[in-house]
Amino acid sequence: MSLDMTLNGARVLTPEGWDSCAVPVSGGLIADCAVGRAVDLSGYDLLPGLVDAHGDGFERHMAPRRGALRERDAGMLAVAAELAACGITTAVIAQFWSWEGGLRGPDFAREVFESVDVMRGSVPVDMRLQLRLETHFLDEFAAAEAAIARFGIRYVVFNDHLPHARLAEGRKPPRLTGQALKSRRNPEDYFRLLLDLHARGPEVGPAVEALCARLVAQGVTLGSHDDQTEADRSVWRARGARVSEFPETLEAAQAARDGGDFTVLGAPNVVRGASHAGNASAQDLIAAGLCDALASDYHYPSPARAAWRCVELGLLDVAGAWALVSSGPARLLGLTDRGVIAPGQRADLVVMERDSRRIVATLAGGQVAWMSGPVAGRFVG
The missing domain is CATH 2.30.40.10 (Urease, subunit C, domain 1)
Incomplete structure (x- = not known):
């Protein structure tokens, strides 16, 4: 009440x-x-209140130990409590729809979407959905689109996590065995799957463009993930994806700004002072004026901490820093009421x-x- x-x-x-x-x-x-x-x-x-435009910290609540326990609705209830404890009043639950399987596969995605659907109206925090679609998962595009319609998903981001350079050489990527077992697949079968997905590269562009056109017509916000170059951002902008999530380079972030696109950076990157993957420092991009929103990514306490870190470092004043975790992400999501x-x-x-x-x-x-x-x-x- x-x-x-x-x-x-x-x-x-x-x-x-x-x-x-x-x-x-x-x-x-x-x-x-x-x-x-x-x-x-x-x-x-x-x-x-904080608006979190991208977070997958919910996984630890819904699947606290791989293969041993699934806590669907109770887990999402715990997520809502953690979000509120971290000051997050609007949260985008970012869930993969990927060939990677396990917590990134379609079956788990449906569990996540259904649990958020159940929670709506029963918890004060406004939990929304983002579907993260792997670009080469072509045979699942229709099912993903059906899930977008069924669960009223208004934010779709495109990812490509295939190790293309290694696959083009016919070589197994690092950590393949562990990734295969994590998704409950035989490592050799998993390698063949990666090769098959890589080989379908020529089909990806037309399929993605057709899907983007349909989603844009429905008013769905689209984004790309891990842009590396100006060309990457230009391609996705032409497809209607006006959000650049976690650009990996200054070039890509600058291209987003020059093109009038939104840029989302990881709050943990700001707190740590560097990307855990060795990409562009979020602190440097913020100092260059190339950030519209800071997202929790994998750690819900980080947005509030990151905003204050920006103040401590002299990157922004308090109002400007807090805007990166409140009004900035709200605008990105088209939410004018918060x-x-x-x-x-x-x-x-x-x-x-x-x-x-x-x-x-x-x-x-x-x-x-x-x-x-x-x-x-x-x-x-």
């Missing part, structure tokens, strides 16, 4: 910077005048301890999604 209340005394982050304004909440939205009971948040900071604290917007709010920057309460759509510690007394007292 959405609460009617007026939050007073907090330092409030607006697009222009810190303010001392009261924040009324009514009917799940931020109101334009005082309503309900007053809640004194003196000494705390109040910031817009991302800033302003009348008429969704009451997606994060209450934070000023000194420790620890998130102590999260409101999503005006509902309490997470609360911990002494701040609870301010709301119930």
Whole structure:
């Protein structure tokens, strides 16, 4: 149930910077005048709820030990709690539809999509879906498109994880045996599968372009993953994919900016100070003005930490840094009703301890999604 209340005394982050304004909440939205009971948040900071444009940290909850346990709905419920504890009020659950099998295969994808479908309306956090489609998985395009329609998926990203250079030479890629066993396949059968998928390269372009055209006509947001060159970005832009997720080079990120596309970078990259895969540093790209959104990627606590890291490093001021985890990703997703604290917007709010920057309460759509510690007394007292 959405609460009617007026939050007073907090330092409030607006697009222009810190303010001392009261924040009324009514009917799940931020109101334009005082309503309900007053809640004194003196000494705390109040910031817009985080919008996470890409995260797959849910896997550890739904499949905590490979082959031993599957926790579908209970796992997704735990995901919602973790998201709220990390201040994330809108979360894009990024799930593969891939030849890689296991947690990246279509069967697991359907479990993820169904569990999010079940959770909708029963948890305050707004959980949305992204389908990550492998470009060479041609025989599964029709099934993927059916899943997009069935589950109302509004964000599709294209990946290509085939080791083409090795396959073109007829050589087995590194770690093939482990990957095969992880997907419960015989290593030799797995190698033959990779060779067959690689050989279908000439079919990929036309098939992808046809699918993109159909999805764009339906208003689905499209993106590409791991762009490396200006040419990569140009190809995907021509197909209607206007989001560049985790570009691997400065060249690709600059091409996205020059073409008016959105760029998503990994928050863990910012926190660590470098890409774990040796790609372009997110800190450097942010300093160059080449980032629209920071995403959790594989670690839900990272977006809030990354925003503050940008401030500590002098890359951005507080309003600019927080925009990368709130209004920026909201715009990317076409969500005009969230991302800033302003009348008429969704009451997606994060209450934070000023000194420790620890998130102590999260409101999503005006509902309490997470609360911990002494701040609870301010709301119930």
